[in-house]
Amino acid sequence: MDTVTHTGAQPPAFWPFGRENPRRDEVLSAALELFTSRGYFNTSVQDIQKAAGVSTGFIYHHFSSKEELARALYHKLIDGLAADIAAIGRDHSTLAGRSRALIGYFLRLAEERPAAMAFILHARHREFMPDEKPICSSAPFAMMLDMVREGTGKGEAREVETVVAATALFGGCIRMIHLFLDGVIEPPLTPMADDVWRCAWEGVRAGDME
Amino acid sequence: MDTVTHTGAQPPAFWPFGRENPRRDEVLSAALELFTSRGYFNTSVQDIQKAAGVSTGFIYHHFSSKEELARALYHKLIDGLAADIAAIGRDHSTLAGRSRALIGYFLRLAEERPAAMAFILHARHREFMPDEKPICSSAPFAMMLDMVREGTGKGEAREVETVVAATALFGGCIRMIHLFLDGVIEPPLTPMADDVWRCAWEGVRAGDME
DNA sequence: GTCTATACCACGATAGAC
DNA sequence: GTCTATCGTGGTATAGAC
Structure with a gap:
């Protein structure tokens, strides 16, 4: 009988983070945490920057906005x-x-x-x-x-x-x-x-x- | 058999607007429209004020924030x-x-x-x-x-x-x-x-x- | 590529006339 | 009670050094 959970050969593809550019992914991860807990509009770029341990410049170098x-x-x-x-x-x-x-x-x-x-x-x-x-x-x-x-x-x-x-x-x-x-x-x-x-x-x- | 819609004697109580203070209700109505179409954070008090046809002062007189x-x-x-x-x-x-x-x-x-x-x-x-x-x-x-x-x-x-x-x-x-x-x-x-x-x-x- | 410092603007809220 | 004019804050994004 089918099992309830994922049964494929590979593990779930969800959240495939932390591979090639760990610091960039750290930013995404921090943003996710903040966006979901406080909401997008209650989260400033400064908040993300501090939580991810990078600078404002870093963020705007990797993401245009x-x-x-x-x-x-x-x-x-x-x-x-x-x-x-x-x-x-x-x-x-x-x-x-x-x-x-x-x-x-x-x-x-x-x-x-x-x-x-x-x-x-x-x-x-x-x-x-x-x-x-x-x-x-x-x-x-x-x-x-x-x-x-x-x-x-x-x-x-x-x-x-x-x-x-x-x-x-x-x-x-x-x-x-x-x-x-x-x-x-x-x-x-x-x-x-x-x-x-x-x-x-x-x-x-x-x-x-x- | 039951009908699918509301069967009570009174009409639905929902949205009981426009009674005692029409202009105040106009503000609420404009805010509802704007909040749902653009979202709360994309709606400024000025937007609401203009849409409702009142002044900023009017809004802050009736609502503290x-x-x-x-x-x-x-x-x-x-x-x-x-x-x-x-x-x-x-x-x-x-x-x-x-x-x-x-x-x-x-x-x-x-x-x-x-x-x-x-x-x-x-x-x-x-x-x-x-x-x-x-x-x-x-x-x-x-x-x-x-x-x-x-x-x-x-x-x-x-x-x-x-x-x-x-x-x-x-x-x-x-x-x-x-x-x-x-x-x-x-x-x-x-x-x-x-x-x-x-x-x-x-x-x-x-x-x-x- | 990554940092710090800062320009600039929009918004929420208030002050004070009527 | 309702208006217009304005203040201060905080946020996005950029400039420019390293």
Whole structure:
């Protein structure tokens, strides 16, 4: 049977930091921490600079602006997320298996990398990166929508609009992570993964209704 | 049978504006529009002042600070929401009926008052109102959690943790509204209310599982 | 490439006339 | 109560030495 967590050969691609330019990554890491705890607008470049142990000049040498720094961080996280979701898509062939693995993956990620998760799910990106398209139409979420569409096409999921099925399937999990990030739910989350997935799946699976 | 929309005798209490002090309410209304379209930090007091057709002095006479203005707006909206949710709780006695009415109400509200809905669901309140508790633990959401708890107690819903059931039941709807507010889903939303509720309810209702 | 020092501007908030 | 004019702070970004 499918396991709830990531089952690929490679470890998750998420947060692939600290390789070639450690000091630059230190800046991104400090920015992530500050952006998620205080918010983008409550974080000055000076705050980031001090937290990362570098100078203002260093930051403006590597990033053309504060906004650009946020964008670099954003794309690094989104790309890692997309890679992991793609891997889950390859490892599983049914919507049931995929959604189960995805929900397990998300809950684990929220627990292990809350700041990264908060920056992806929680932040109002458009407010500080005006030209960025909404995150829900970015690659990771588009891939999830495709999986749902495929599942409906194969008769695995009920005949409802794809958005409805997708939000029904993943909305509970995402909502739960929001509550966790807001401090309303205490960790650990992962023990609840099975229940979260069962509730979601019962709602969308095709078959014996009424 | 229950109707999906609000069934109480009174109209929804939400957004009870324009009564005693029209100009003050004009300020709140302009602020709401600007806060949700550009974000709190991208909106200056001057912007609000111009949009509302009043002077800076007027704003600072009625609100002690920009943050205080946001707080007044926030509480006005939360209170209206709480009143409407309480009315739904009175009008329906089962979790099935209540959740159906709530989902219909939320989708309708998102469509008719997108700015208000965005300010409640979308905004990162803690970033600009540091002393406010997280919205998910405020009165409206606490009431919904109570309804779920009661439903589980009466054997209507499956035996899972209350948070899990609550997020499963309302997470899809809330997620959908997020997508709508981000411009990913086109209106109208209300025609999907029945499907949204059915998916959610099938996931949590007690009874014949495998 | 990386630092320090500083220019410049926008914003929140106030002062004081009416 | 409501207005206009203005102050002070703090933040982004740059200049220029090393």
